Amino acid sequence: MPSTPSTPSTPSKSSTLSTSRTPRRAFLSLAGAAALGAATAGCGTALGGGPKPTKTLRYQGWAGTVIPAELADDLGYLEDVKLSWVGNTTSGPQDIQSAATGDVDFGGAFNGAVVKMAAAKAPVKAVISYYGVDKYRWNGFYVLKGSPVRSARDLIGKRVAMNTLGAHSEAMLDTYLRREGLTRDEADRVERIALPPVNTEQALRKGQIEVAVLGDIIRDKAVEHGGIRALFDDHQLLGSFSAGTYVMADRFLARNPETSRTFVTGVARALEWARRTPRDEVVDRMVRIVRRRDRSEDTEPLRYWKSYGVAGTGGRIAPDELSTWADWLEERGDIKPGRVGISDIYTNDYNRYRAGSSPR
Incomplete structure (x- = not known):
């Protein structure tokens, strides 16, 4: 991010x-802890507020930045789903660890970190691309x-x-x-x-x-x-490629399928709105969002914003956006060969946005 x-x-x-050396080992340990924590979470508020479906998603933001989920919320694309900010994250790996353990309901990170989490058998799934690289x-x-x-x-x-x-x-x-x-x-x-x-x-x-x-x-x-x-x-x-995805815990997805579909589709619409809307208009909206949330953030740097960089239409995830980094992690010795099945890491099933749809 x-x-x-x-x-x-x-x-x-x-x-x-x-x-x-130490941070790399630390992340692998965190991934294992996240897998254990998510797997043993009880039926309290940890993942999605217990057994009852929820319409509120807890998340972490980035200071001075409007993430795609926040833009979707401001545009009204999340419909009856609400966002609840619990603080700012320090890194992508920390954010998806929080999603795996149930401290938040979605988190985002570089796809290599998502693959690491999957290799640690954390019960999470990537549901939409949210940042990438472009010109x-x-x-x-x-x-x-x-x-x-x-x-x-x-x-x-x-x-x-x-x-x-x-x-x-x-x-x-x-x-x-x-x-x-x-x-x-x-x-x-x-x-x-x-x-x-x-x-x-x-x-x-x-x-x-x-x-x-x-x-x-x-x-x-x-x-x-x-x-x-x-x-x-x-x-x-x-070249241009989607580099990071939002992940959600399997348990949350199972308990809240409609909320998850609304959220993912809303984010997809926001990504396309940002892609098709004149940059000055996007920046002006982002500045208003940051000012309105009143967290003592500097809005001037937002004037440099140019793109979220997502390659796929509506943030749809392509398998090679994950397999490329699975190969990289295997080469480094960070995960064992064959430890992850790419088709098990992600799903586009919650994304109702289709090419040609109007983001508005």
């Missing part, structure tokens, strides 16, 4: 820079203008900072290194560091890292500041 748009603060190497929305891997780093091989021994390890940006980095001919051992010598997006530009300029992954608002502002150049970017690497 988009990074939190706020003014960068000075990062501390000891407090904000962390290497990839308007992408992440770039930036270095200082005078940096000697000009190729994949130059990255060996260098520090690359991204918002979450084991997710979207690390997948892009691994894909780039592999395509440029680096061996697995060589690629492992590229140091991956977790760093909040609001700190990444400043860390690059101070020489604390050699490469910064910058996307959306933070990328555009950093480019405006000058003095940096892109080594490569997501869209250049793989």
Whole structure:
């Protein structure tokens, strides 16, 4: 998802820079805990408010951002379904873990993280794509203008900072290194560091890292500041593709099929509305949404919004949007070969939006 748009603060190497090994293991442990928690959840309020169907969906947002579900709600596309904001998430993996354990009713993350969750046998399903990469929305891997780093091989021994390890940006980095001919051992010598997006530009300029992954608002502002150049970017690497999905717990879907259909279809309509509506109109609506919810958020960065980047019409999920990252995780040794069946991870059955339909 988009990074939190706020003014960068000075990062501390000891407090904000962390290497990839521990967070990757931590996420796999969280995925296992989420699977256990969801599987053993009782019949209380944990998943969908008990055995009775619900019309209210609890969720986590992103500060300064209007996610597709919030846009759908504001447009009236969720009909009688209501959203209940419980706070902001810190990352996609944390968001879908919360959905698996029943702390929220839907969560979104990079599809590789969704595959990891499925490999841990968490009883959840991806129901709609909600963000992706296109010519308007992408992440770039930036270095200082005078940096000697000009190729994949130059990255060996260098520090690359991204918002979450084991997710979207690390997948892009691994894909780039592999395509440029680096061996697995060589690629492992590229140091991956977790760093909040609001700190990444400043860390690059101070020489604390050699490469910064910058996307959306933070990328555009950093480019405006000058003095940096892109080594490569997501869209250049793989073209347009849906990169992340909303997931819902199997138990919630079973108890609330109509609510789930209304929600997923409403999000699909909102994605198409955003795609077909003039950008200024979309941005103006987003600004009104953020101001109305009154959470002391800066609305100015929303002026940089260009696209949600979703490839499929109405956010419909294509199998290769998950299988690509299942293969990547197997290559890394994060999941065992054959651990997940792609057709079991996702469903388009709750999405009533069809090509040619009017989003309005």
